[in-house]
Amino acid sequence: CPRGFAGDGVSCADIDECAVVAGGAPYPCDPRATCTNTYGGFNCTCTTEGFTGDGFVCGDVDECALGIDKCDPNARCINKLASYDCACRIGFATVPDTCTFC
Known part of the structure:
Protein backbone atom coordinates (compact mmCIF):
# COMPACT_ATOMS: atom_id res chain seq x y z
CA CYS A 1 0.00 0.00 0.00
CA VAL A 61 4.33 34.98 18.72
CA ASP A 62 6.43 37.97 19.86
CA GLU A 63 3.74 40.65 19.75
CA CYS A 64 6.27 43.29 20.84
CA ALA A 65 8.75 42.61 18.02
CA LEU A 66 5.94 42.44 15.46
CA GLY A 67 4.40 45.69 16.71
CA ILE A 68 0.96 44.14 17.16
CA ASP A 69 0.73 44.86 20.88
CA LYS A 70 -1.81 47.33 22.20
CA CYS A 71 0.50 49.06 24.69
CA ASP A 72 0.21 52.78 25.34
CA PRO A 73 2.80 54.82 23.37
CA ASN A 74 4.38 55.72 26.73
CA ALA A 75 4.70 52.07 27.75
CA ARG A 76 7.27 49.39 27.08
CA CYS A 77 6.05 46.07 25.66
CA ILE A 78 7.34 42.96 27.44
CA ASN A 79 6.91 39.67 25.55
CA LYS A 80 5.62 36.65 27.52
CA LEU A 81 4.83 33.13 26.39
CA ALA A 82 1.66 33.42 24.25
CA SER A 83 1.06 36.97 25.51
CA TYR A 84 2.69 40.24 26.51
CA ASP A 85 2.63 42.85 29.28
CA CYS A 86 2.82 46.63 29.09
CA ALA A 87 4.85 48.61 31.63
CA CYS A 88 4.72 52.40 31.79
CA ARG A 89 8.04 54.07 31.12
CA ILE A 90 9.87 56.00 33.88
CA GLY A 91 8.03 59.23 34.62
CA PHE A 92 4.63 57.80 33.71
CA ALA A 93 2.01 56.21 35.94
CA THR A 94 -0.55 53.57 35.08
CA VAL A 95 -4.06 54.93 34.94
CA PRO A 96 -6.44 52.22 33.65
CA ASP A 97 -5.06 51.14 30.26
CA THR A 98 -2.98 54.30 29.74
CA CYS A 99 0.31 55.77 30.95
CA THR A 100 -0.05 59.31 32.26
CA PHE A 101 2.85 61.72 32.83
CA CYS A 102 3.57 62.08 36.55
Missing part, protein backbone atom coordinates in the same frame (compact mmCIF):
# COMPACT_ATOMS: atom_id res chain seq x y z
CA PRO A 2 1.19 3.56 -0.59
CA ARG A 3 2.36 5.73 2.27
CA GLY A 4 -0.58 6.85 4.41
CA PHE A 5 -2.52 3.65 3.76
CA ALA A 6 -2.56 0.21 5.36
CA GLY A 7 -3.70 -3.13 4.05
CA ASP A 8 -2.62 -6.24 2.22
CA GLY A 9 -1.55 -4.48 -0.98
CA VAL A 10 -4.76 -5.38 -2.76
CA SER A 11 -7.14 -3.65 -0.40
CA CYS A 12 -5.74 -0.47 1.17
CA ALA A 13 -7.42 1.84 3.68
CA ASP A 14 -6.49 5.33 4.80
CA ILE A 15 -4.55 5.50 8.07
CA ASP A 16 -5.76 8.13 10.53
CA GLU A 17 -2.35 9.52 11.52
CA CYS A 18 -4.04 11.83 14.01
CA ALA A 19 -5.41 8.95 16.10
CA VAL A 20 -3.27 7.10 18.60
CA VAL A 21 -1.84 4.18 16.65
CA ALA A 22 -0.67 0.73 17.64
CA GLY A 23 2.83 0.71 19.03
CA GLY A 24 2.28 4.04 20.80
CA ALA A 25 3.35 6.29 17.93
CA PRO A 26 3.34 9.88 19.15
CA TYR A 27 0.81 12.51 18.12
CA PRO A 28 2.36 13.86 14.89
CA CYS A 29 1.69 17.57 15.55
CA ASP A 30 2.90 20.09 18.11
CA PRO A 31 0.80 19.93 21.32
CA ARG A 32 -0.45 23.46 20.50
CA ALA A 33 -1.70 22.32 17.07
CA THR A 34 -4.71 20.51 15.68
CA CYS A 35 -4.23 17.45 13.51
CA THR A 36 -6.62 16.92 10.60
CA ASN A 37 -6.64 13.57 8.84
CA THR A 38 -6.67 13.74 5.03
CA TYR A 39 -6.89 10.99 2.43
CA GLY A 40 -3.44 9.41 2.58
CA GLY A 41 -1.96 11.98 4.93
CA PHE A 42 -2.66 14.65 7.52
CA ASN A 43 -2.28 18.36 8.21
CA CYS A 44 -1.12 20.10 11.37
CA THR A 45 -2.25 23.66 12.13
CA CYS A 46 -1.19 25.79 15.11
CA THR A 47 -4.46 26.67 16.83
CA THR A 48 -3.44 27.87 20.30
CA GLU A 49 -3.73 31.65 20.56
CA GLY A 50 -0.34 33.34 20.82
CA PHE A 51 1.50 30.65 18.85
CA THR A 52 2.40 30.33 15.17
CA GLY A 53 4.29 27.90 12.96
CA ASP A 54 3.87 25.05 10.53
CA GLY A 55 1.86 22.88 12.93
CA PHE A 56 4.70 20.47 13.55
CA VAL A 57 6.41 23.19 15.60
CA CYS A 58 4.36 26.04 17.09
CA GLY A 59 6.39 28.86 18.60
CA ASP A 60 5.53 31.92 20.62
